[in-house]
Amino acid sequence: MSEYTITVVKNENPKPKPASDQLKFGKYFTDHMFIYDYSEAKGWHNPRIVPYQPIVLDPAAMIFHYGQTVFEGLKAYRTKEGHIQLFRPDKNMERLNLSNDRLCIPAIDEEFAINAVKHLVHVDSEWVPDAEGTSLYIRPFIIATEPYLGVNPSSMYQFIVILSPVGAYYESGINPVKIAVENEYVRAVKGGTGEAKTAGNYASSLKAQEIVSKEGYAQVLWLDGLEKKYIEEVGSMNVFFKIKGEIITPELNGSILNGVTRNSVIELLRHWDLPVTERRITMEELDEAYRNGELEEAFGSGTAAVISPIGELAWGDKKLIITEGQTGEVSKRLYDTLTGIQFGSVEDPFGWTVKVK
Amino acid sequence: MSEYTITVVKNENPKPKPASDQLKFGKYFTDHMFIYDYSEAKGWHNPRIVPYQPIVLDPAAMIFHYGQTVFEGLKAYRTKEGHIQLFRPDKNMERLNLSNDRLCIPAIDEEFAINAVKHLVHVDSEWVPDAEGTSLYIRPFIIATEPYLGVNPSSMYQFIVILSPVGAYYESGINPVKIAVENEYVRAVKGGTGEAKTAGNYASSLKAQEIVSKEGYAQVLWLDGLEKKYIEEVGSMNVFFKIKGEIITPELNGSILNGVTRNSVIELLRHWDLPVTERRITMEELDEAYRNGELEEAFGSGTAAVISPIGELAWGDKKLIITEGQTGEVSKRLYDTLTGIQFGSVEDPFGWTVKVK
Ligand SMILES: Cc1ncc(COP(=O)(O)O)c(C=O)c1O
Numbered sequence: 001m002s003e004y005t006i007t008v009v010k011n012e013n014p015k016p017k018p019a020s021d022q023l024k025f026g027k028y029f030t031d032h033m034f035i036y037d038y039s040e041a042k043g044w045h046n047p048r049i050v051p052y053q054p055i056v057l058d059p060a061a062m063i064f065h066y067g068q069t070v071f072e073g074l075k076a077y078r079t080k081e082g083h084i085q086l087f088r089p090d091k092n093m094e095r096l097n098l099s100n101d102r103l104c105i106p107a108i109d110e111e112f113a114i115n116a117v118k119h120l121v122h123v124d125s126e127w128v129p130d131a132e133g134t135s136l137y138i139r140p141f142i143i144a145t146e147p148y149l150g151v152n153p154s155s156m157y158q159f160i161v162i163l164s165p166v167g168a169y170y171e172s173g174i175n176p177v178k179i180a181v182e183n184e185y186v187r188a189v190k191g192g193t194g195e196a197k198t199a200g201n202y203a204s205s206l207k208a209q210e211i212v213s214k215e216g217y218a219q220v221l222w223l224d225g226l227e228k229k230y231i232e233e234v235g236s237m238n239v240f241f242k243i244k245g246e247i248i249t250p251e252l253n254g255s256i257l258n259g260v261t262r263n264s265v266i267e268l269l270r271h272w273d274l275p276v277t278e279r280r281i282t283m284e285e286l287d288e289a290y291r292n293g294e295l296e297e298a299f300g301s302g303t304a305a306v307i308s309p310i311g312e313l314a315w316g317d318k319k320l321i322i323t324e325g326q327t328g329e330v331s332k333r334l335y336d337t338l339t340g341i342q343f344g345s346v347e348d349p350f351g352w353t354v355k356v357k
Numbered sequence: 358m359s360e361y362t363i364t365v366v367k368n369e370n371p372k373p374k375p376a377s378d379q380l381k382f383g384k385y386f387t388d389h390m391f392i393y394d395y396s397e398a399k400g401w402h403n404p405r406i407v408p409y410q411p412i413v414l415d416p417a418a419m420i421f422h423y424g425q426t427v428f429e430g431l432k433a434y435r436t437k438e439g440h441i442q443l444f445r446p447d448k449n450m451e452r453l454n455l456s457n458d459r460l461c462i463p464a465i466d467e468e469f470a471i472n473a474v475k476h477l478v479h480v481d482s483e484w485v486p487d488a489e490g491t492s493l494y495i496r497p498f499i500i501a502t503e504p505y506l507g508v509n510p511s512s513m514y515q516f517i518v519i520l521s522p523v524g525a526y527y528e529s530g531i532n533p534v535k536i537a538v539e540n541e542y543v544r545a546v547k548g549g550t551g552e553a554k555t556a557g558n559y560a561s562s563l564k565a566q567e568i569v570s571k572e573g574y575a576q577v578l579w580l581d582g583l584e585k586k587y588i589e590e591v592g593s594m595n596v597f598f599k600i601k602g603e604i605i606t607p608e609l610n611g612s613i614l615n616g617v618t619r620n621s622v623i624e625l626l627r628h629w630d631l632p633v634t635e636r637r638i639t640m641e642e643l644d645e646a647y648r649n650g651e652l653e654e655a656f657g658s659g660t661a662a663v664i665s666p667i668g669e670l671a672w673g674d675k676k677l678i679i680t681e682g683q684t685g686e687v688s689k690r691l692y693d694t695l696t697g698i699q700f701g702s703v704e705d706p707f708g709w710t711v712k713v714k
């Protein structure tokens with residue numbers, strides 16, 4: 001099908017690549033990007049890989065005013081053998097379309113989008129770093145481009161994919177972080193956009209994040225917006241707790257992001273025959289388990305850090321020191337197995353990895 | 358002060374102006390725009406008026422990913438004598454800084470921003486239309502421009518002002534609209550960003566809006582996100598109800614926008630010695646008043662339509678037909694007085710209008 005043919009314009013002036021040990025998160029970008037246009041008359045059309053270049057938009061383009069936009073985040077990993085592979089890109093594109101639906105953005109063809117990502121990564125394959133723990137972060141996003149100040153869905157969009165080589169999230173491997181429970185600000189609420197991966201959710205989180213980071217905390221733990229009772233998620237991670245052997249994560253309720261890592265953690269735990277439950281859990285319950293010595297582990301899950309053990313949880317005046325501030329056994333096993341599968345050093349019994357040609 | 362000097366580059370290729378009776382809302386833009394840059398090293402700097410032109414941004418610019426952005430909306434009016442005046446621009450710039458604070462964007466100098474708007478309107482003064490009910494819509498906005506994929510406040514911003522000549526909101530003068538009460542989706546919640554004028558609030562409103570407009574309703578009436586009980590606001594308007602002579606508007610609670618028109622309505626009603634109350638009001642109370650024949654008027658207030666009488670309010674299966682679907686007496690008096698002040702045909706005892714040189 002001709003509309004499925006991606007044209008490629010090679011960058012004749014490739015940039016120098018940063019050294020593998022100099023990588024940061026989201027600071028460097030590769031030589032190419034993918035662009036795909038949408039208009040009401042043509043639908044999604046003109047898919048192309050072009051040199052990395054600025055986006056040029058009318059100042060009235062709706063993205064600048066009404067935030068009609070969605071995004072995704074996944075990674076390409078280089079295996080020991082030098083191959084490149086993606087981790088569950090189908091899940092990301094499925095979620096992109098869920099986000100699209102919530103934001104009134106026309107759906108994309110998921111399979112085509114996966115192929116576009118693969119094609120782009122292939123073109124920039126020299127940018128996939130090979131040092132321990134490094135990878136190529138992939139950022140697909142869609143923006144409303146119609147120049148019009150009415151509060152309506154746009155009639156024009158661009159679907160863009162950019163790539164960024166990133167370092168190991170923790171320089172010294174997996175490392176517990178300090179998290180603060182947020183009691184004032186709200187990220188999302190049922191009926192809102194919390195389940196969608198859309199810019200506004202992140203904009204609204206900046207203030208709380210800024211306050212706690214001044215106090216030395218890495219991220220905030222969000223409570224539900226209605227009662228400020230139920231645990232939702234952490235910054236840009238989903239969250240798990242191990243209480244008396246049971247591993248608990250908040251159930252998907254419409255205001256929590258359905259994380260790909262969260263889903264992979266649940267499947268792995270089931271595969272290992274460990275008890276894992278998706279259910280509502282309050283800070284009170286967590287605190288009580290802590291005081292009874294029954295809170296054994298806590299960790300976040302997300303594409304950036306994979307598994308992030310929580311060593312300390314501040315809740316008002318209380319400080320919960322979890323697993324003595326160390327990395328718990330289950331956290332470690334999940335981290336090793338997931339990163340092992342992602343980098344190809346551990347067998348993948350789930351068919352999660354997808355080779356880039 | 359030299360940083361307060363706005364440089365002007367004139368557009369050598371002015372566009373043809375649309376005819377006054379062809380104007381739509383937010384479709385046409387003038388020949389010039391204002392741009393002001395922010396960097397951590399320099400603060401806000403390089404204020405300039407330049408030909409209307411595209412915004413050129415790195416695809417990793419934070420506005421495209423994390424929605425760190427705020428905006429305002431106000432108008433310039435041409436008086437019968439041919440002068441141009443603004444309506445309460447100080448209120449808009451004050452609110453812009455409140456929005457900035459919530460979104461972790463560095464504050465702007467409000468007085469300077471008002472001067473920049475005046476200067477820009479002056480440069481494009483020929484674009485201020487003079488047909489009955491037409492005006493020049495002014496859209497100041499700030500976008501985060503740093504190319505970086507971390508969820509953090511940006512270190513770089515642009516403050517931009519664009520102008521759009523707009524027609525009378527209602528072709529045949531003031532006209533009642535049909536509004537649907539939204540029971541599923543949520544626009545904003547206490548602790549969120551509802552009080553700020555930021556893109557994400559509008560993105561999250563599109564879905565509900567799309568559904569009700571298919572059913573013939575102009576906008577949705579939002580209920581509070583916690584209990585779906587208390588009335589908040591309408592689409593892009595604040596809302597008022599007249600019950601047994603008392604004029605009631607929901608109190609500012611952190612999730613409602615503090616509308617300039619809302620504030621002006623309250624001040625006018627007080628000036629007229631009419632009873633006006635800012636308080637919580639539920640849909641139940643409204644419905645009960647309606648059934649008792651005590652709901653006398655309902656109207657929205659906002660910069661675009663000034664006063665928008667509500668002729669019908671759909672709430673689940675119920676349909677409240679208000680003021681027999683006609684424009685109420687208070688609505689009409691407010692509309693006439695406010696537009697009179699804005700266009701200079703009615704005396705302004707409040708000092709609300711500001712002449713553009
Ligand atoms: C709000 C939020 N929650 C959770 C996650 C984790 O999702 P995933 O595992 O798909 O990366 C992310 C992002 O990555 C996020 O932004």
Ligand SMILES: Cc1ncc(COP(=O)(O)O)c(C=O)c1O
Nearest residue numbers: 593594595614616617618659660
């Ligand atoms: C959500 C919302 N509420 C209310 C208003 C009315 O505010 P103002 O009277 O300042 O125009 C607006 C916008 O104009 C709005 O966007």
